[in-house]
Amino acid sequence: MSRPQWSGNQGRWLRGMLAVLASLSVLSVSVTVHSSAASDAPARQHALLVGVSEYPDLHPDLALDGPRKDIPRLRSLLLQQGFDAGRIRVLADGVDGAQGLPTLAAITDAMEQLIDTAASGDLVFLHFAGHGSQSPTDDLEKEPDGLNELFLPRDVSNWNFEQKEIPNALYDHQVGEWLDALRGKGANVWVVFDSCHAGTMTRSVSDADVRMRQVTPEALGIPVTRSRGAAARDPAAATPSFMMTDTVSGDGTGDLIAFFASQSHETTPEMRLPLGDPDAEFNGLFTYTLAGLLAQNPNISYRQLAQMIMVEYNSLPWRSSTPLVVGTNMDRRVFHREGDLPTRYTVRRDGNQLIMDAGQLNGFEPEAVVALYTSVTAEEPAFRVVVEQSSLVSSRAAIPEELGRASVWAQLERPALNVSHRVRWVGTPPAPWDKAIEALPEHDFLSRTLQWVGPGEPADLLLHVADGQLFFISRDDQISCPLLKTLSLPEVAGCEAVQEDRLRALRIAGEPDARAATVVLQNGLQRWIRATNLLRTASVLTGGRGTLETRFEFRRDGKGAWVPYDPASSLALYAGDEVRLSVTNRGRSDADISVLFVDNAHGIYQLWPEPGQAGRLGPGQTAQALAPTEVTSDTVGAEQLLVLHNPVSRGGPPVSYAWLEQSGMEYSALRAAGSEPLASGVAVRGSLGLLAEAVGDMPLTRGLGATGGRNSAAEAGAEVIRWETRNR
Numbered sequence: 001m002s003r004p005q006w007s008g009n010q011g012r013w014l015r016g017m018l019a020v021l022a023s024l025s026v027l028s029v030s031v032t033v034h035s036s037a038a039s040d041a042p043a044r045q046h047a048l049l050v051g052v053s054e055y056p057d058l059h060p061d062l063a064l065d066g067p068r069k070d071i072p073r074l075r076s077l078l079l080q081q082g083f084d085a086g087r088i089r090v091l092a093d094g095v096d097g098a099q100g101l102p103t104l105a106a107i108t109d110a111m112e113q114l115i116d117t118a119a120s121g122d123l124v125f126l127h128f129a130g131h132g133s134q135s136p137t138d139d140l141e142k143e144p145d146g147l148n149e150l151f152l153p154r155d156v157s158n159w160n161f162e163q164k165e166i167p168n169a170l171y172d173h174q175v176g177e178w179l180d181a182l183r184g185k186g187a188n189v190w191v192v193f194d195s196c197h198a199g200t201m202t203r204s205v206s207d208a209d210v211r212m213r214q215v216t217p218e219a220l221g222i223p224v225t226r227s228r229g230a231a232a233r234d235p236a237a238a239t240p241s242f243m244m245t246d247t248v249s250g251d252g253t254g255d256l257i258a259f260f261a262s263q264s265h266e267t268t269p270e271m272r273l274p275l276g277d278p279d280a281e282f283n284g285l286f287t288y289t290l291a292g293l294l295a296q297n298p299n300i301s302y303r304q305l306a307q308m309i310m311v312e313y314n315s316l317p318w319r320s321s322t323p324l325v326v327g328t329n330m331d332r333r334v335f336h337r338e339g340d341l342p343t344r345y346t347v348r349r350d351g352n353q354l355i356m357d358a359g360q361l362n363g364f365e366p367e368a369v370v371a372l373y374t375s376v377t378a379e380e381p382a383f384r385v386v387v388e389q390s391s392l393v394s395s396r397a398a399i400p401e402e403l404g405r406a407s408v409w410a411q412l413e414r415p416a417l418n419v420s421h422r423v424r425w426v427g428t429p430p431a432p433w434d435k436a437i438e439a440l441p442e443h444d445f446l447s448r449t450l451q452w453v454g455p456g457e458p459a460d461l462l463l464h465v466a467d468g469q470l471f472f473i474s475r476d477d478q479i480s481c482p483l484l485k486t487l488s489l490p491e492v493a494g495c496e497a498v499q500e501d502r503l504r505a506l507r508i509a510g511e512p513d514a515r516a517a518t519v520v521l522q523n524g525l526q527r528w529i530r531a532t533n534l535l536r537t538a539s540v541l542t543g544g545r546g547t548l549e550t551r552f553e554f555r556r557d558g559k560g561a562w563v564p565y566d567p568a569s570s571l572a573l574y575a576g577d578e579v580r581l582s583v584t585n586r587g588r589s590d591a592d593i594s595v596l597f598v599d600n601a602h603g604i605y606q607l608w609p610e611p612g613q614a615g616r617l618g619p620g621q622t623a624q625a626l627a628p629t630e631v632t633s634d635t636v637g638a639e640q641l642l643v644l645h646n647p648v649s650r651g652g653p654p655v656s657y658a659w660l661e662q663s664g665m666e667y668s669a670l671r672a673a674g675s676e677p678l679a680s681g682v683a684v685r686g687s688l689g690l691l692a693e694a695v696g697d698m699p700l701t702r703g704l705g706a707t708g709g710r711n712s713a714a715e716a717g718a719e720v721i722r723w724e725t726r727n728r
Contacts, residue, residue: 044119044122045087045123045335046088046114046124047089047125048091048124049074049089049092050130050153051070051071051092051130052067053067053068054093054094054154056155057157058156062131062219064130064131065281065282066270066282066287067092067093067130068094070127070284070287070288071095072392073392075088076393077361078125080362080393081294091110102130102154103153104156104168104169107170115181119185119187120186120252122186123335123336124182125190125192126191127191129195129213129287130152130153130213131195131213132149132150132196132213132215132268133169133217133219134149134150134222135150135165135169135220135222136148136223148172149172150169150170151170156169158221159220159222183255188256190257190259191258191259192260192287193261194287195214195268196212196262210476211270213261213270255328255329255332255336256328257326257329257330258325259325261286261323263324267320269284269318270283271283272458274360275460285318285321289313293305293308293312295358296343298337298340299333299337299340300333301330301331302329302331302332302333306325306568307568310567312539314722315536315537316476318475319638324570325569330568345409346410347407347410352399354396354398354399355396356395356396357393358395358410359392360395362393364390364395364412365390365395366388366390367417368415369387370395370413371384371412371413372408373411375409376409381411383403415539417537420448420450421461422453423453423459424452424453424454424455424462425463426463426464430465433465433517435514435517435518436517436522440452443522446529450529461475463521468507469506469507469508470505470506472665474504504600506520527664528665530602530604531662535720538718538720541644541716541717547586547587547588548584548586548587548593548719551583552641554577554579556577558578558630570723573724575632578629578630581641582623583617583622583643584622585617585618585619589650590616590617590618590649591645592614592648592654592655593643594615594646595608595644596641596644596660597639597641599664600636600638602664603662603663603665606660607625607626607641608625633725636726636727637724638723639722639723641720644718645717645719
């Protein structure tokens with residue numbers, strides 16, 4: 001493929017964690033099988049929420065903070081979703097109102113009660129937040145890699161050599177038996193695991209702000225086996241986690257939907273959220289994201305929810321974990337709901353402020369844009385306001401002067417967009433980089449988007465110079481022990497090899513003076529921030545849903561049949577694979593379409609339309625936005641296409657996003673002389689303004705009119721097609 005060259009690896013699908021049917025005991029993550037459950041709607045809704053923060057019999061460093069925040073958030077969500085409070089059982093430590101501690105016995109008792117109580121057509125929601133791990137097994141028929149997947153209850157202890165097991169661990173086969181029993185009664189089950197089971201130990205460079213929900217087998221005293229060693233060398237070949245054989249079938253069998261926070265070879269984080277909030281607290285990233293998206297979009301399908309989680313992870317940025325979603329009926333609405341839940345919330349008055357009965361859980365966070373409607377069925381908003389204060393379930397905004405005494409209903413129009421980043425230097429910046437840092441406040445864009453923090457403070461980006469390279473280390477980058485020494489970072493025991501070619505760095509030609517160092521630093525920071533903020537903006541451009549149809553397909557080694565992309569699944573692409581993309585405008589008005597490629601080196605390239613050509617599609621029109629194109633391996637890691645959709649008036653001037661283009665940091669290969677200018681000073685209008693603000697081409701604005709025009713930011717939309725580019 002000519003400009004840009006795509007990164008890629010020889011490919012295969014990552015294997016699923018969950019075998020849903022006996023005939024599909026090793027399940028590709030793209031498989032969807034439709035079950036014929038007896039009931040069209042759940043007769044009752046049941047929930048078991050398990051959150052483990054404390055492990056008294058393990059090392060104190062293994063304690064977590066996130067589960068005690070995850071569980072109240074989920075309980076509030078379920079109550080909003082119509083669950084009966086009496087059918088929500090909470091087993092958690094450090095959570096007010098919990099019905100018990102999350103021990104293995106308590107979990108077992110709760111599951112057995114659910115099995116006794118559940119009836120055909122019921123919906124059972126199970127959520128497990130805490131540590132995961134692995135242990136060896138001799139049953140290679142069930143576990144080809146010789147490893148059981150574990151969830152660790154509160155009373156778990158170290159490996160028992162006589163019994164060859166982890167006392168009080170929850171094993172995958174036990175979970176499978178429970179799920180089979182529930183489904184055998186005709187109940188539909190949605191199970192979520194916010195834990196991880198990867199065996200590789202690496203160090204997150206921002207570990208003061210990020211913790212992994214994973215306990216290595218060595219930390220539990222488990223002997224290392226040959227099977228585990230092989231799996232660690234080839235993580236993609238590791239057996240699926242929580243593998244279960246479906247032994248129930250027939251017309252009365254309930255559906256099974258399973259959401260896992262990461263693939264079997266990846267780690268799962270908890271971190272301080274929301275990003276940029278000085279009062280942020282540790283939350284499980286997966287639970288936080290899932291709950292927020294569900295609260296904001298209560299009527300979506302399981303497949304749509306999975307796709308939205310992927311997009312949200314892109315925007316954080318956190319791309320080292322890829323959630324895994326499998327199930328027997330992925331296109332049903334979440335919680336198997338048939339009727340719609342309202343997305344407009346009641347509004348009360350308190351002096352000169354509006355109190356809206358929706359809060360942070362629903363995306364009503366400070367700086368979020370809320371549309372006010374004069375009735376629950378009105379098509380156009382009468383006013384828009386910006387949230388000033390919010391709690392988990394309520395929020396406040398100033399009353400518009402024109403509102404008078406009219407009653408209104410509130411609906412989230414655009415979530416808050418955080419375009420600022422915390423940055424710090426690893427260690428003490430040497431000369432001349434100290435002078436380059438001192439010059440940052442003089443740069444308008446960087447001074448608006450960067451918050452420089454001190455040693456040891458949580459940061460979104462770390463900077464470090466070593467061996468003639470300026471490293472840009474994101475919060476999700478994992479560092480192996482050899483590279484820790486290179487970067488002069490503290491070493492941790494048990495580190496294993498990771499793919500260091502995914503780190504972004506600029507190679508510096510010679511010994512720069514203060515001026516050259518300033519140019520290199522500012523140039524690299526602009527590239528990092530522009531690409532990161534573009535992905536963040538894509539997550540809040542929600543217009544055009546249902547009117548833009550994309551068809552992305554791939555084929556291995558450029559041969560054989562084209563395989564459609566499943567947005568709810570993870571995709572790995574390799575050098576020699578081919579991809580293609582078509583776009584159809586299903587709306588009632590003209591739309592300008594742009595297709596951008598964002599590589600893992602933070603390069604941004606417009607692939608369609610070609611320079612000088614229009615990307616406008618009339619109603620019903622289809623365009624081949626990307627002809628069959630070969631993937632290459634110039635960059636590796638998480639990469640994506642952004643399909644940007646902008647409704648326009650017939651005959652209006654074209655909307656183009658070509659001004660966003662920039663070349664990327666080429667993994668220690670770019671001679672960063674700073675001679676390449678970045679796009680700036682571009683005139684923007686309409687829906688382009690939000691993107692321009694985010695990537696630094698115009699100052700941030702807060703003012704909002706009473707109504708939005710045809711090209712308002714609310715009507716702009718973005719679809720993200722994400723994959724992992726790998727080496728062979």
